[in-house]
Amino acid sequence: MAPEPARRNAPLLVVFNRSSGRGDRDAVGPAVEAACRAVGRACELFPVTQGGQLPEVARQAVQRAVDVGGVVVAAGGDGTINGVAQAVLGSGCAFGVLPRGTFNYFARTHGIPTELDDALQVLLHEEAVPVQVGQVNGRVFLVNASVGLYAQSLEDREGWKQQFGRSRLVALASGVRTILRGHRSLRLTAELPDRSWMARTPTLFVGNNALQMEQVGLPQAQAIDTGRLAGVMLKPVGRWSLLALLARGAFGQLSEADEVVHFAFRSLTVNVRAGGARRIKVATDGELTAMTMPLRFEVAASPLRLIRPPGLAPERREAQAATEAGA
Structure with missing residues (x-):
């Protein structure tokens, strides 16, 4: 009971x-x-x-x-x-x-x-x-979940924390270093209830925190307030463009960037295209877990x-x- x-x-x-x-x-x-x-x-x-x-x-x-x-x-x-x-x-x-x-x-x-x-x-x-509450393959996320470059930056950040301590400045410096090291784009298929598409992107970010969306300047904060999640994908870009996007986010101007694709949803299924890895590192509220594809992001029941x-x-x-x- x-x-x-x-x-x-x-x-x-x-x-x-x-x-x-x-x-x-x-x-x-x-x-x-x-x-x-x-x-x-x-x-x-x-x-x-x-x-x-x-x-x-x-x-x-x-x-x-x-x-x-x-x-x-x-x-x-x-x-x-x-x-x-x-x-x-x-x-x-x-x-x-x-x-x-x-x-x-x-x-x-x-x-x-x-x-x-x-x-x-x-x-x-x-x-x-x-x-x-958001979930990806049954795992809770209260703030965000991600794969690709953003998840890699969180993994790299742990090493920086151990060396330099925990602070927002350390987190920012670590993120810049991750971008400068280079990255590989993900080749994904994405399915919403009403449409599907193929995407090549350095990162997929799913937000469940309206404040975080507002601070980087994305309009999906209102969607989160009304029971949905916020999806963000970046178009394939080079390192300097990624750094420019990082700066735009710091100033709350990501919605103005043509390289950013954002959308709201209640459930989203993501898989790798043929030949891709079947397991992938997923970050949920800063914690990394290896998950088997496909990934299902959804609002918890x-x-x-x-x-x-x-x-x-x-x-x-x-x-x-x-x-x-x-x-």
């Missing part, structure tokens, strides 16, 4: 990643305990010290939440939040987020503060609302019940205003 809707006094089952991007990783547990103690609310902590532990720890937290009628909380970056959401989806449990990563796109698009104490107040006092502030997030309002001003 599915759990009842989360009560205001429901216990919090907190999965926290001690290897996420923030330097205050050891502060999460004590802060959660202190905040819950102040309002007389029970909590249990489920620490993750190595990435490989996350699926099992998240499963344990979800099972405990089902047993006690609790809320499963993910504390970490977008990758950690993704891993916990994978376990929560379909369980009936409410879901909370304490963002501790570098980009925190999922939290920011839903108005959840990046400061720990402020995020705890949201978690303790706001209601759960349904939010859209059931949403997550996310505890978040009501209304449009302030950062979303600012991004929309900037887009309208530049139109």
Whole structure:
């Protein structure tokens, strides 16, 4: 039987990643305990010290939440939040987020503060609302999924993080390096319910985060708000053109680029053309997984019940205003 809707006094089952991007990783547990103690609310902590532990720890937290009628909380970056959401989806449990990563796109698009104490107040006092989940071959993505050059840049970024630390500047420098090294285009067939086509592209990017779409200047943010996903393909271009596109994205002007093809959908099937590799690396919210073709990208049948502030997030309002001003 599915759990009842989360009560205001429901216990919090907190999965926290001690290897996420923030330097205050050891502060999460004590802060959660202190905040819950102040309002007389029970909590249990489920620490993750190595990435490989996350699926099992998240499963344990979800099972405990089902047993006690609790809320499963993910504390970490977008990758950690993704891993916990994978376990929560379909369980009936409410879901909370304490963002501790570098980009925190999922939290920011839903108005959840990046400061720990402020995020705890949201978690303790706001209601759960349904939010859209994307899936590729059954694997959850809350922010984006991709193959090709974008996925390769994420793989390269991990090496840079280990050498130079986690920051947006390191991520940008790593992306530039990936482009300058060169790339091979993918030869794909793409199928929507009403049409199909062949494409040659360096990367396929599927977005499920309206804020990210708004910040790079693509119009599919509205499609995500209305229950669809955003597909983005690049036409075959050289390295310097790719760098120019990277700069356009940084200034929120990708919609003006002729080299960018973008479309909205609820389900998309992608396969390799004859002779192509049958397995491919797919990035979901920054985590890489090898998947067997074809790939099916779709909106999940059931949403997550996310505890978040009501209304449009302030950062979303600012991004929309900037887009309208530049139109």
